[in-house]
Amino acid sequence: xxxxxxxxxxxxxxxxxxxxxxxxxxxxxxxxxxxxxxxxxxxxxxxxxxxxxxxxxxxxxxxxxxxxxxxxxxxxxxxxxxxxxxxxxxxxxxxxxxxxxxxxxxxxxxxxxxxxxxxxxxxxxxxxxxxxxxxxxxxxxxxxxxxxxxxxxxxxxxxxxxxxxxxxxxxxxxxxxxxxxxxxxxxxxxxxxxxxxxxxxxxxxxxxxxxxxxxxxxxxxxxxxxxxxxxxxxxxxxxxxxxxxxxxxxxxxxx
Amino acid sequence: xxxxxxxxxxxxxxxxxxxxxxxxxxxxxxxxxxxxxxxxxxxxxxxxxxxxxxxxxxxxxxxxxxxxxxxxxxxxxxxxxxxxxxxxxxxxxxxxxxxxxxxxxxxxxxxxxxxxxxxxxxxxxxxxxxxxxxxxxxxxxxxxxxxxxxxxxxxxxxxxxxxxxxxxxxxxxxxxxxxxxxxxxxxxxxxxxxxxxxxxxxxxxxxxxxxxxxxxxxxxxxxxxxxxxxxxxxxxxxxxxxxxxxxxxxxxxxxxxxxxxxxxxxxxxxxxxxxxxxxxxxxxxxxxxxxxx
Ligand SMILES: Nc1ncnc2c1ncn2[C@@H]1O[C@H](COP(=O)(O)OP(=O)(O)OP(=O)(O)O)[C@@H](O)[C@H]1O
Ligand SMILES: [Mg+2]
Numbered sequence: 001x002x003x004x005x006x007x008x009x010x011x012x013x014x015x016x017x018x019x020x021x022x023x024x025x026x027x028x029x030x031x032x033x034x035x036x037x038x039x040x041x042x043x044x045x046x047x048x049x050x051x052x053x054x055x056x057x058x059x060x061x062x063x064x065x066x067x068x069x070x071x072x073x074x075x076x077x078x079x080x081x082x083x084x085x086x087x088x089x090x091x092x093x094x095x096x097x098x099x100x101x102x103x104x105x106x107x108x109x110x111x112x113x114x115x116x117x118x119x120x121x122x123x124x125x126x127x128x129x130x131x132x133x134x135x136x137x138x139x140x141x142x143x144x145x146x147x148x149x150x151x152x153x154x155x156x157x158x159x160x161x162x163x164x165x166x167x168x169x170x171x172x173x174x175x176x177x178x179x180x181x182x183x184x185x186x187x188x189x190x191x192x193x194x195x196x197x198x199x200x201x202x203x204x205x206x207x208x209x210x211x212x213x214x215x216x217x218x219x220x221x222x223x224x225x226x227x228x229x230x231x232x233x234x235x236x237x238x239x240x241x242x243x244x245x246x247x248x249x250x251x252x253x254x255x
Numbered sequence: 256x257x258x259x260x261x262x263x264x265x266x267x268x269x270x271x272x273x274x275x276x277x278x279x280x281x282x283x284x285x286x287x288x289x290x291x292x293x294x295x296x297x298x299x300x301x302x303x304x305x306x307x308x309x310x311x312x313x314x315x316x317x318x319x320x321x322x323x324x325x326x327x328x329x330x331x332x333x334x335x336x337x338x339x340x341x342x343x344x345x346x347x348x349x350x351x352x353x354x355x356x357x358x359x360x361x362x363x364x365x366x367x368x369x370x371x372x373x374x375x376x377x378x379x380x381x382x383x384x385x386x387x388x389x390x391x392x393x394x395x396x397x398x399x400x401x402x403x404x405x406x407x408x409x410x411x412x413x414x415x416x417x418x419x420x421x422x423x424x425x426x427x428x429x430x431x432x433x434x435x436x437x438x439x440x441x442x443x444x445x446x447x448x449x450x451x452x453x454x455x456x457x458x459x460x461x462x463x464x465x466x467x468x469x470x471x472x473x474x475x476x477x478x479x480x481x482x483x484x485x486x487x488x489x490x491x492x493x494x495x496x497x498x499x500x501x502x503x504x505x506x507x508x509x510x511x512x513x514x515x516x517x518x519x520x521x522x523x524x525x526x527x528x529x530x531x532x533x534x535x536x537x538x539x540x541x542x543x544x545x546x547x548x
Contacts, residue, residue: 059423077425085419094291094416095471101416105424107409140471160424 009071010035011056011164011195016065018051025051027219028065033197035163038190040206041199043216044239049199050086052216053166056197057083069164079108082160084153086168086199092142098152099124099137105160127155131181147178154182158189165189167198171205183209203230262496267383274385274393275488275506278449281397282458283466283484284404285442287477288435290463291415296346297334297436298459300353302443302452304330306360309377309447314367320392320444327440330356335433380451380503382492389448396445400438411435412473449488450503457507458484465514468524483513 012032018025026048033039041049054060055067058077066073069081077083102124103116110116128134131151136144144152150170157165165186171179186196187209200206206213207226215221215229215238222234262268289298308326312319330352338348376384385393404411410431413421422428439459446455466479491506498505519527 057423077423079425083423085423087419088417089419090417091291091415094412095467095473095476096412096416097471100473104409104413104416104420107413108425112406112409 009068011070012068013052013055013062014066014068016052016055016062016067018048018055018060019063024218026055026062026216029216029220030065031214031220031223033164033195035193035195036190037195037211038186038209039195039197039212039214040210041197041214041216042201042203042206042238043221047217047238049216050168053083053168053197053199054085056164057081057166059083078162079160080162081164081166082157082162083166084157084168084170086172088153090141090149094141096141097138098128098133098141098144101141101152102127102156102159105156123159124155127159128152130158130185131155147174150174151178151181154185158185163193164195165197167196169199169201171198171200171202179205203235258497259493262493267385268492268496270385270387270390271382271502272489272492274382274390274449275492275502276485277390277393277397277488278446279458279462279484279486279488279506279510280481281401281442281484282446282455283462283481284401284477285439286459286461286463286484287466287473287480288404288411288415289439289459290467291412292435294439295456295460297349298439298443299456300334300349301327301331301436301440302447302455304353304356305440305444305447305452306357306377307363308360310360310364314363320396323444323447324441326356327444328437331436331440332433335429335436339429376451377447378451378453379501380447380449380454382449382502385448393445393449396441400441400445403434403438407431407434408473408477450506454503454507457510458487461507461510461514462487465510465517468514468517468521483510487513 010033013029016029017027029052041052043049051060055062058067058074058081061075068074069078099121103120106116106120106123110120125134125137128137131154133148133151133155136148141149141152150173154170157167167186170182170186174182183205186198189196190211203213207230210226212224213226213229214223215234217238221238222229222231263272289295305323305327308322308324309319311326312322315322334345334348334352337343337352338345340348410421410426413424413426414428414431418428442459443452443455446458450458462483463476463480465483466476469479470476487506487510491509492502494500494509495502495505517525519525522528
């Protein structure tokens, strides 16, 4: 095995392929991720961004190839990887309040014979305060707006405290202040040594806030710093050339 | 007062009262998750799928409870396996397997001569026939089911709330779903003698649905559902004694009556209370502020 000693292999995929029936969603994807970096996954609808994140999260087993986390091949979700999916299957009528939702991630630390402690609750409140939702802690989850729900899920992800964060389109359908809040928090995660990988459709925002952009369309089209990746040739290859913002973005790079 | 104490003079009524309250309580707790996970159809299916087990118990002999549980668990596992196929959803798997299992029971029973009486008691229960031994067995199975549910409450509610999150969080979703189906099977079999397999669904769904209307907190919902279930069992049996109606039916009717009252008059969600409140707040629709724009 080519695992390097002591954490120098942080997170990587090795010729990862995913097939759904006879359709292939990802083809031999080999990527490595380092601590303290913010990576954006971009590409058209159906490019395989969500599929790649699900493999990294350990909820989808690749058809070929492997995902290695700290050197070990993963076969199921790890507590060290926090995954916030694109579409959740949330039952909004479920009888739980905002704080109950955040508390869920304390489950692993709390014995099943005991209720959640004062410490759990105050940690949950702290994290709700970080996303500006502490004043709504006791509100039924269904009474929140979409953006508020997103903030609550972010608080829950922060409390889960992994070393790798996978976020599938965290900026979709969200107002500007919330976007700013979320990208600020992601920056802080990165500074504290964590890896943040998010799928996005907002290339300008990705260029401004990420260390690396990975353009995917079934395979990796390009990967690297934003100004190297966002060229007309790469964007054309990823999006098939029918993308009116192509010229603008590529033009801005050239300037 | 005599109205309340009279029935307790008979030992078989004492057993019946204890059994009805116990079954109401346990069904109320299991039922909370049946309601939250939208498993009413599954409950209905399992209560029918145990039929071949019951038939075999009559023919081959042996404990009716054990045979029924074996049948229920086999069908629950098969439903889990079939519905994991990508093209078939859960409801379809349930539909295929429960009718199939029911047909097996009918096929076996049609080879026998004398089954009409036993069949009736299976369908509507025979609470007056509950012995001390049955009662102990019910209490034992019930204690087991409730303990396991309470110990796995966080996993069960995380899965019911958001299965995608639960899986990504590393909860073994399929394991807990299967475990819950087994607990549900045990609850149903345990309730058979008291309310019969047609009415058990009402004890699983009605008290928890009522509790859901009354609270937005899960622990409160579990407690209320258990209390409503136990009360329905107790009050229903009194009604049955004094009005001489079928015990299973009167237990379910009490539960349904409570549901109807709450549905109409509960302070926050009752449809009549809500309508009255809206009348008070908006007595003059012509002054609606949007009308002027
Ligand atoms: N569960 C599934 N079963 C079958 N095909 C799937 C499944 N999930 C994804 N696919 C297919 O895999 C391909 C990649 O899908 P994926 O969801 O990863 O795209 P994406 O890049 O996240 O797209 P979007 O930008 O729309 O979110 C698509 O062609 C999709 O149809
Ligand atoms: Mg996607």
